[in-house]
Amino acid sequence: MTFAISGDSYDRFMGRYSWELAQRLIDFAGLEECMRALDVGCGPGALAVALADRLGAPSVAAADPAEPLVTACADRVPGADVRLAPAEQLPWPDDSFDAVLSQLVLNFVRDGDAAVTEMGRVVRPEGVVASCTWDYADGMRMLRTFWDAVLELDPLAPDESGMRYCSEEELASLWERGALNDVATGPLEVEVEYDSFDDFWEPFMLGVGPAGAYCASLDPERRDALRDGCFSRLGSPAGSFSLTARAFAVRGAR
Ligand SMILES: C[S@@+](CC[C@H](N)C(=O)[O-])C[C@H]1O[C@@H](n2cnc3c(N)ncnc32)[C@H](O)[C@@H]1O
Numbered sequence: 001m002t003f004a005i006s007g008d009s010y011d012r013f014m015g016r017y018s019w020e021l022a023q024r025l026i027d028f029a030g031l032e033e034c035m036r037a038l039d040v041g042c043g044p045g046a047l048a049v050a051l052a053d054r055l056g057a058p059s060v061a062a063a064d065p066a067e068p069l070v071t072a073c074a075d076r077v078p079g080a081d082v083r084l085a086p087a088e089q090l091p092w093p094d095d096s097f098d099a100v101l102s103q104l105v106l107n108f109v110r111d112g113d114a115a116v117t118e119m120g121r122v123v124r125p126e127g128v129v130a131s132c133t134w135d136y137a138d139g140m141r142m143l144r145t146f147w148d149a150v151l152e153l154d155p156l157a158p159d160e161s162g163m164r165y166c167s168e169e170e171l172a173s174l175w176e177r178g179a180l181n182d183v184a185t186g187p188l189e190v191e192v193e194y195d196s197f198d199d200f201w202e203p204f205m206l207g208v209g210p211a212g213a214y215c216a217s218l219d220p221e222r223r224d225a226l227r228d229g230c231f232s233r234l235g236s237p238a239g240s241f242s243l244t245a246r247a248f249a250v251r252g253a254r
Pocket residue numbers: 003014015018040041042043044045046047063064065066069085086087088102103104105108109110209
């Protein structure tokens with residue numbers, strides 16, 4: 001389990017992208033005041049926080065199967081209903097929410113079809129179910145830079161671009177199989193600033209997600225070679241720089 005990590009480690013690595021992405025996903029889903037919303041696979045809570053800002057914490061629920069991340073989310077969104085649970089078995093009754101969202105999660109769940117069926121079960125009729133996943137193959141510069149540098153040194157490495165549900169076509173088809181209507185997809189783009197190359201590189205050492213797990217498997221010599229590969233692919237930055245990241249989003253109505 002590559003998400004058995006602290007909320008702080010997650011935030012330094014990926015969470016820095018999640019805050020801005022959450023605003024884009026909420027807008028894409030078309031949330032309105034007075035809705036009740038669920039964040040599935042909440043991690044330490046960037047989307048749950050954004051939902052609470054718009055809807056009020058008592059109208060927000062969140063779930064994740066990683067205990068330290070659920071604890072971090074509950075601390076961040078006091079008053080929200082935060083539970084330890086996977087997307088495939090959500091612990092809420094039918095029709096509990098007006099909107100069910102998940103951000104950067106579907107490619108990690110064991111059974112995507114079961115997850116979407118569950119999200120559709122807990123949303124009310126005509127409620128919205130929306131998700132997004134990174135465009136690992138191309139538009140997520142941080143991970144693309146990392147995996148391109150990895151593949152140059154280790155062509156058989158498990159590049160994340162092979163993950164499921166990371167294209168608009170796959171997401172639309174997953175939503176249609178989940179009996180959701182009026183399915184629409186689109187790109188969501190964010191930009192993140194790094195203070196320095198170390199600010200980019202050091203979070204890879206925290207063991208977060210597949211990239212962190214891969215780094216942890218390397219001996220110091222190979223890790224240094226990978227660091228050099230990333231540095232040159234980023235143009236050998238001497239100071240701060242920013243990277244863009246594109247996710248693909250999908251929404252549908254029950
Ligand atoms: C990349 S993180 C995204 C976290 C958060 N949604 C965000 O936007 O920052 C992936 C999350 O999916 C969670 N996850 C993994 N398997 C899951 C499952 N079967 N059901 C729900 N969440 C799952 C992980 O624990 C982790 O918190």
